[in-house]
Amino acid sequence: MNKKEELERWAQLLRYDVVRMISNANSGHPGGSLSAADIAACLYFNEMNIRPDEPDWPDRDRFILSKGHAAPVLYAALARKGYFSIETLKTLRTAGSMLQGHPDIHTPGVDMTTGCLGQGLSAGCGMALSARLDKKSYRVYVMMGCGEMNEGQVWESVMSAAHFKLDNILVILDYNQLQFDGSVREVLNPGSMKKRWEGFNWNVIEINGHDINEILSSFKKAKETKDIPTVIIADTIKGRGVKFIEKDYMWHSLMDNKKFTEYAEQMREELKNADSFYADRLW
Amino acid sequence: MTYKTGDWIPTRDAYGEALCELGEKNKKVVVFEADISKSTRTNLFGKKFPERYFNVGVAEQNEMAIAAGAAMCGKISFVSTYAVFASMRACEQVRTFVAYPHLNVKICPSHGGITPANDGVTHQGTEDLGIMRTIPGMTVLMPADANATKKLLFAAAEWDGPVYLRLTRDSVPIIYDEKTDFTIGKGILLREGKDVTIIALGDMVSKALDAANLLSTEEISAEVIDMHTIKPLDGDIILNSVKKTRTVVTVEDHQVECGLGGAVSEFLGENYPVPVRRIGFRNTFAESGEYELLLEKYGMSVKHITAGCLNSIKMKGKIR
Amino acid sequence: MQTASMRTAYGEALVEAGRENKNIVVLEADLSKATKTSLFAKAFPERFFNIGIAEQNMMSMAAGFATCGKVPFATALAVFASMRALEQVRTSVCIGNLNVKIGAPYGGLATAENGPTHQCISDINMMRGLPNMTVLAPSDAVSCKACVHWAVKHKGPVYIRILRDGEPVLYEKKEDVNIENGNRLHEGNDMAIICNGFTSHMALQAAEELTKEGMHVTVHDIFCIKPIAADVILDIAQKCKRIITVEEHNIYGGLGSAVAEVISQSRPVPLKIMGVNDYFSDSGSHKDLLERAGLTVENIIRQVKDFVE
Numbered sequence: 001m002n003k004k005e006e007l008e009r010w011a012q013l014l015r016y017d018v019v020r021m022i023s024n025a026n027s028g029h030p031g032g033s034l035s036a037a038d039i040a041a042c043l044y045f046n047e048m049n050i051r052p053d054e055p056d057w058p059d060r061d062r063f064i065l066s067k068g069h070a071a072p073v074l075y076a077a078l079a080r081k082g083y084f085s086i087e088t089l090k091t092l093r094t095a096g097s098m099l100q101g102h103p104d105i106h107t108p109g110v111d112m113t114t115g116c117l118g119q120g121l122s123a124g125c126g127m128a129l130s131a132r133l134d135k136k137s138y139r140v141y142v143m144m145g146c147g148e149m150n151e152g153q154v155w156e157s158v159m160s161a162a163h164f165k166l167d168n169i170l171v172i173l174d175y176n177q178l179q180f181d182g183s184v185r186e187v188l189n190p191g192s193m194k195k196r197w198e199g200f201n202w203n204v205i206e207i208n209g210h211d212i213n214e215i216l217s218s219f220k221k222a223k224e225t226k227d228i229p230t231v232i233i234a235d236t237i238k239g240r241g242v243k244f245i246e247k248d249y250m251w252h253s254l255m256d257n258k259k260f261t262e263y264a265e266q267m268r269e270e271l272k273n274a275d276s277f278y279a280d281r282l283w
Numbered sequence: 284m285t286y287k288t289g290d291w292i293p294t295r296d297a298y299g300e301a302l303c304e305l306g307e308k309n310k311k312v313v314v315f316e317a318d319i320s321k322s323t324r325t326n327l328f329g330k331k332f333p334e335r336y337f338n339v340g341v342a343e344q345n346e347m348a349i350a351a352g353a354a355m356c357g358k359i360s361f362v363s364t365y366a367v368f369a370s371m372r373a374c375e376q377v378r379t380f381v382a383y384p385h386l387n388v389k390i391c392p393s394h395g396g397i398t399p400a401n402d403g404v405t406h407q408g409t410e411d412l413g414i415m416r417t418i419p420g421m422t423v424l425m426p427a428d429a430n431a432t433k434k435l436l437f438a439a440a441e442w443d444g445p446v447y448l449r450l451t452r453d454s455v456p457i458i459y460d461e462k463t464d465f466t467i468g469k470g471i472l473l474r475e476g477k478d479v480t481i482i483a484l485g486d487m488v489s490k491a492l493d494a495a496n497l498l499s500t501e502e503i504s505a506e507v508i509d510m511h512t513i514k515p516l517d518g519d520i521i522l523n524s525v526k527k528t529r530t531v532v533t534v535e536d537h538q539v540e541c542g543l544g545g546a547v548s549e550f551l552g553e554n555y556p557v558p559v560r561r562i563g564f565r566n567t568f569a570e571s572g573e574y575e576l577l578l579e580k581y582g583m584s585v586k587h588i589t590a591g592c593l594n595s596i597k598m599k600g601k602i603r
Numbered sequence: 604m605q606t607a608s609m610r611t612a613y614g615e616a617l618v619e620a621g622r623e624n625k626n627i628v629v630l631e632a633d634l635s636k637a638t639k640t641s642l643f644a645k646a647f648p649e650r651f652f653n654i655g656i657a658e659q660n661m662m663s664m665a666a667g668f669a670t671c672g673k674v675p676f677a678t679a680l681a682v683f684a685s686m687r688a689l690e691q692v693r694t695s696v697c698i699g700n701l702n703v704k705i706g707a708p709y710g711g712l713a714t715a716e717n718g719p720t721h722q723c724i725s726d727i728n729m730m731r732g733l734p735n736m737t738v739l740a741p742s743d744a745v746s747c748k749a750c751v752h753w754a755v756k757h758k759g760p761v762y763i764r765i766l767r768d769g770e771p772v773l774y775e776k777k778e779d780v781n782i783e784n785g786n787r788l789h790e791g792n793d794m795a796i797i798c799n800g801f802t803s804h805m806a807l808q809a810a811e812e813l814t815k816e817g818m819h820v821t822v823h824d825i826f827c828i829k830p831i832a833a834d835v836i837l838d839i840a841q842k843c844k845r846i847i848t849v850e851e852h853n854i855y856g857g858l859g860s861a862v863a864e865v866i867s868q869s870r871p872v873p874l875k876i877m878g879v880n881d882y883f884s885d886s887g888s889h890k891d892l893l894e895r896a897g898l899t900v901e902n903i904i905r906q907v908k909d910f911v912e
Contacts, residue, residue: 094572096572100571116406117341119695126667367693375687538732552863556866564734
């Protein structure tokens with residue numbers, strides 16, 4: 001199995017975990033978790049320099065899920081990396097669980113509390129400046145969402161990162177073009193997202209957010225870019241991988257758990273028969 | 284639309300429906316939404332009166348200031364979002380652009396207290412009542428059920444100046460019939476008693492009634508007041524009750540600091556000092572989980588209210 | 604009374620602390636000349652970050668710094684620190700209990716002539732309602748320095764409400780200041796005044812005047828409003844039987860409320876809360892605005908006498 005094939009499998013497994021977790025919890029946000037799965041797989045299984053057995057390792061790369069409602073995909077990646085057990089995924093959103101509805105900094109592997117949109121990149125700037133002060137080479141990855149682009153604080157932080165020349169920050173915009181109440185054009189037309197970021201003096205790379213090779217090569221290009229921060233605008237599909245919810249903004253949050261749970265079962269069967277990679281990893 | 288006592292429904296649902304009725308009657312009503320209309324239920328108003336409905340996106344600060352601008356031009360602006368964002372993300376906009384010029388902006392957030400139970404702390408607004416109470420000129424409400432929501436929403440529309448009306452995400456039981464009248468600033472005596480006064484608001488009113496029922500089996504008679512308006516606070520109803528019972532338990536889905544417990548403690552300290560027990564979150568954030576489980580875990584269940592009452596009664600004996 | 608500038612004390616204390624602790628970084632929202640973080644900027648330019656007029660961004664950035672072991676002092680006028688960035692303080696800072704310090708000059712009516720948009724009579728309440736937050740309000744330049752140094756040692760978020768210039772000096776040296784429990788400025792059994800910030804020197808003067816008339820009033824200067832020293836307050840309630848609180852803050856939700864919450868729990872004694880009576884003030888000299896709010900030595904004396912009767 002080559003790198004690409006392996007990462008595609010991890011992404012598919014994360015999708016499976018997301019579907020199972022949300023079905024199990026009977027609440028949560030599938031659409032934006034699924035659109036981010038390929039990127040999350042590339043980050044956690046290839047790109048980031050992290051130590052799951054030492055979550056607070058001071059030199060680790062940081063990851064901030066600024067679009068915090070996509071917590072399930074983050075939790076899936078953390079569990080698959082070994083920060084905590086797969087069993088823990090079953091406790092999503094239940095009292096006493098370490099897996100809160102939105103990411104909480106107390107959970108191993110979670111680097112910043114998020115869920116209230118617009119704050120992640122700001123925190124990322126603080127981390128990136130700390131790296132510079134401490135002469136450390138870790139990088140800060142911030143995943144943002146398209147609805148989030150409505151928030152004023154986002155643009156404050158976009159200015160900061162450019163002003164301080166934070167080339168150790170990489171923003172990945174999971175641009176699935178749908179927010180809670182509809183398409184980004186219907187709700188608050190953003191115009192050209194590319195021109196916006198360019199106007200703030202960012203290096204902009206546009207990719208297909210479901211193409212592993214494109215994701216990996218964009219990470220590489222970002223690393224090579226010095227003195228200005230990079231944003232990857234990833235063209236993605238909300239709900240990617242679960243056909244009946246794809247591109248449907250109504251499925252930003254769970255709509256019909258009966259249907260969803262049936263799909264989880266179906267997905268389990270399909271994966272079990274698909275490939276030996278999945279066989280031991282299903283729950 | 285009216286609701287049957289005993290049914291369970293989230294007050295955000297009643298808000299969405301009542302807003303449509305209000306919009307029908309009053310053409311000055313305009314509604315602002317921050318991209319969560321399916322959740323705040325303003326999608327109903329949006330469908331019915333698209334020309335008076337504005338979804339401004341995930342931008343609550345902008346939303347608040349836009350609502351203020353419309354109010355400046357004679358509209359009655361209703362602002363919909365979640366409590367965390369209405370009271371905190373847009374706090375300074377509420378204070379400077381809404382409260383300072385005393386505009387007709389009615390802020391009606393869903394997801395008050397821990398009613399957005401499994402969404403977790405980031406979406407549980409447990410500090411908002413205290414925040415709003417300290418802004419001059421704000422009127423702060425939390426209806427206990429769907430019928431109260433409708434009545435108080437209509438009262439808020441008539442009220443001169445800014446109003447904060449807090450709603451629940453999860454279901455609460457209907458305790459009022461449709462005939463009950465509500466006046467902003469006047470609490471409701473729900474149950475008479477002589478040993479202890481329970482003052483509650485919002486989703487905790489039904490819990491307070493349950494506690495009073497439980498206490499009656501132990502021959503303790505608890506008076507229950509629904510303090511749906513926390514500011515301006517109804518001092519008369521508190522005094523009348525406390526002169527009889529001489530001890531108070533406050534119950535709120537909120538931090539015990541700054542909110543209802545704070546308001547009642549301030550009032551009684553200055554007017555009629557008696558022991559007060561405050562039930563609510565004790566300087567802690569909650570977590571994701573089922574609503575009733577969280578109430579239990581954080582010391583706010585019926586059992587805890589009952590214990591608070593017993594404790595409170597003991598205290599008044601001691602102090603005498 | 605000798606006076607000194609509290610905001611200058613804040614800037615100086617940051618420099619002192621920055622010299623001792625290399626992890627201290629200072630974040631500023633374009634007002635360093637006013638907040639006096641300019642002093643820190645000059646001493647440690649590499650650890651000073653002017654974020655521009657973007658307080659929300661600043662607060663979440665501070666949280667990011669804190670996760671990397673820094674001790675950030677995010678500085679903004681009280682009104683912006685407490686309200687413009689309130690949700691960021693809650694979500695980015697308090698939920699994670701991160702080690703962020705918020706320095707907030709121009710609290711209360713201190714930015715007098717700028718008018719109510721820049722005055723801040725609600726910040727103590729807003730910060731007090733947030734779990735994990737510690738809320739400090741020093742009463743003079745010396746206690747302001749003490750608060751900064753205390754905050755550096757304390758692990759977790761701290762809000763320090765600072766005033767402006769010309770505050771009467773109540774303490775000789777910062778070691779005299781008892782942050783957790785507050786300081787007794789005057790002893791007496793007839794009544795107690797619990798105060799903070801700019802009102803503390805007034806309360807002291809009022810007590811001294813009253814002594815001449817044979818009334819003995821306890822004056823207690825509270826720095827830490829959250830968590831408030833409940834034992835100290837209850838002792839005062841026990842001894843003095845009546846309490847007046849005085850603060851440059853809304854009568855709702857501030858020091859008065861914190862004291863009310865404590866005494867109502869186990870020692871309900873009569874209380875009077877003096878402060879800004881829930882209104883937006885206007886532009887004017889600090890002195891005039893305080894007078895309008897009834898925050899004067901004369902009115903404190905009057906209220907004490909009324910209360911006894």
